Amino acid sequence: MAKKGRFRGARHAPKRLEGEFMAMAKALSDDPGLLRPKCAGNCRKCHFDGTFADIARLEKLKGSAEALNKAAQRGGDEIVKAYAGTISVYASGSIPCLASAKLAGEDVPFILRGSVGNDKLIGVQYYDDPKKRLLLYNNLAKKKKLYLYSLNDQLVCSNVARMPEDYLLDLFYETPYDFDDETDCRHVSEGALIIRPRSLGRAIRICSDCAGDVSTLQYLMSRMIATDPLDDFDVTIEHRYHASKEGDADKITGDILKQYAVGKITDRGLIDLILKGKRKDLTSSGVSAYMIDTKHYGSDLDAFINDLKGTDKEKEVLKAYLSKNKKAVILRTDRMSEALNSLWRDGARDILIIASSEAVVDKMGDLSRLLPAQAIEDAVVGQMSLSIAAKIPELKGLGPIGKLADKLARSVKAGGTAQLKKDIESAPLKEVRSKALARAFILSSKTDDKFTWKWSDEEEDLAKFLLPFVDRLIASEGKEYIAAMENLLAASGSGERL
Secondary structure, rough: OHHHHOEEEEOOOHHHHHHHHHHHHHHHHHHHHHHEEEEOOOOOOOOOHHHHHHHHHHHHHOOOOHHHHHHOOOOOOOOHHHHHHHHHHHHHOOOOOOOEEOOOEEEEEOOOOOOOOOOHHHHHHHHOOOOOOHHOOOOHHHHOOOEEEEOOOOEEEEEEOOOOHHHHHHHHHHOOOOOOOOOOOOOOOOOEEEEHHHHHOOEEEOOOOOOOOHHHHHHHHHHHEOOHHHEEEEEEEEEEEOOOOOOOOOOOOOOHHHHHHOOOOHHHHHHHHHHHHHHHHHHHHOEEEEEEEEEEEEOHHHHEEEEEEHOOHOOOHHHHHHOOHHHHHHEEEEEEEHHHHHHHEEEEEEEEHOOOHHHHHHOOOHHHHHOOOHHHHHHHHHHHHHHHHHHOOOOOOOOOHHHHHHHHHHHHHHHHHHHHHHHHHOOOOHHHHHHHHHHHHHHHHHOOOOOOOOOOOOHHHHHHHHHHHHHHHHOOHHHHHHHHHHHHHHHHOOOOOO
16 A cells, blocks of 8 residues: 655756656646546446546646646645646746655655645656555545555556456566466465455465465555455465365464565465464364375375385384374375374374283383384384293203394294394304304295395305204294204204203
8 A cells, every 4th residue: 555755855856857757747737637547436426526627627727837836736636736736847848846755765756846745746746657656546545435456557446345357467476476377376285375355256376385475465455545455355374284185274364464464474474374373283183184295184094094105014003003092193205204203202102002012112111212113113023022932931041052042033933034134133143153053043034135244154054054953943832942942052063051
């Protein structure tokens, strides 16, 4: 909306400006209709009729600068006085001096004539400037409750909100945005800003990825006059932070809308503000809702779990946890690690108990320090180890080879080849027998995994010799396990005995 500027005082007009102002005064003298807004309303009588009837009566005075100057001093119609004072310089053939006003940081020179406000003189003399010309109509438009829209090439007036489509486009084109669809970026993203003039039936849509540090609403209001410019705008934020799959939007009102309208909040800032609040509301709502990037699953847990990238065990555990606990899970990617991390702070213990048991989890220490995926794997192995411990007797007094054989046998029984590889890679294999024993367990498991350890020919031969003894140990339980261990120790040549 147009505002008055600060008056700077008078000075002599440079030749270039004198020529420009003289051409402007001549154009207005020849055609005062240049000042009249185009009608887009349905008023019973145009509120500008009286003004332009008085301007028409000045026709007989146009040859006399003195008479026009007197007309610029009399009467109550500011538009008529500003017009008379402006065209008087064309009648006189000279511009003795210019005044200057500060408008939005810009020094604006103008011809000082008559007893009328500087803003009205500027509005007349810059009739072809889409912003400055609004200064001429401020008082009348507000008094008569009119809507004025200043397009690039014309001024449109209505008694009701009736925004021209070209006005919307003219102002939106001044923003930094450049969309193929003119006013809609058409991107699917976390959220989007929608500005909809109710009187137009067309909207501007800016997604959260495109949103910049400007206020588009401020642009749209910058060249219009209305008693309350905001009464024709609906500003909403579309977002995905709702329980159902269907879209949702929040209307912006109150102080937030006012701050956005004057540029204290930007497009990006407004979207971020709403999304942050709505995300927090959803995650604390106690409803089941699942999202990956821009895909909203609603409460369809099966579809959500199916689209996550993780192990079968991780999917099984997460599904069981979410089936028992209503949670909103909002992810940027389809990685299982992100899903588990988002739930870990409050749900780590329950998740791990699902993967194992309370007895196992109680031994795992500070769960907050554990990586979720590794913790689940460890819990599963821990539970298997408990089950194995019930079937395999505890062997005491074992030497180094016996301890290694017992550990690897329990590893492969509890966690399969993955756990076996982990324990072999971390084992201190310092001599031929221990390396050969580890190699025998690898051969028994028939794994194709690569190991950092390297085996000599001697170690390979001994491993093949020990292989049937290792096979029997892995397959044994109870008393048979003790006998299998005794046979393995004897075959290894370590001299160890139970």
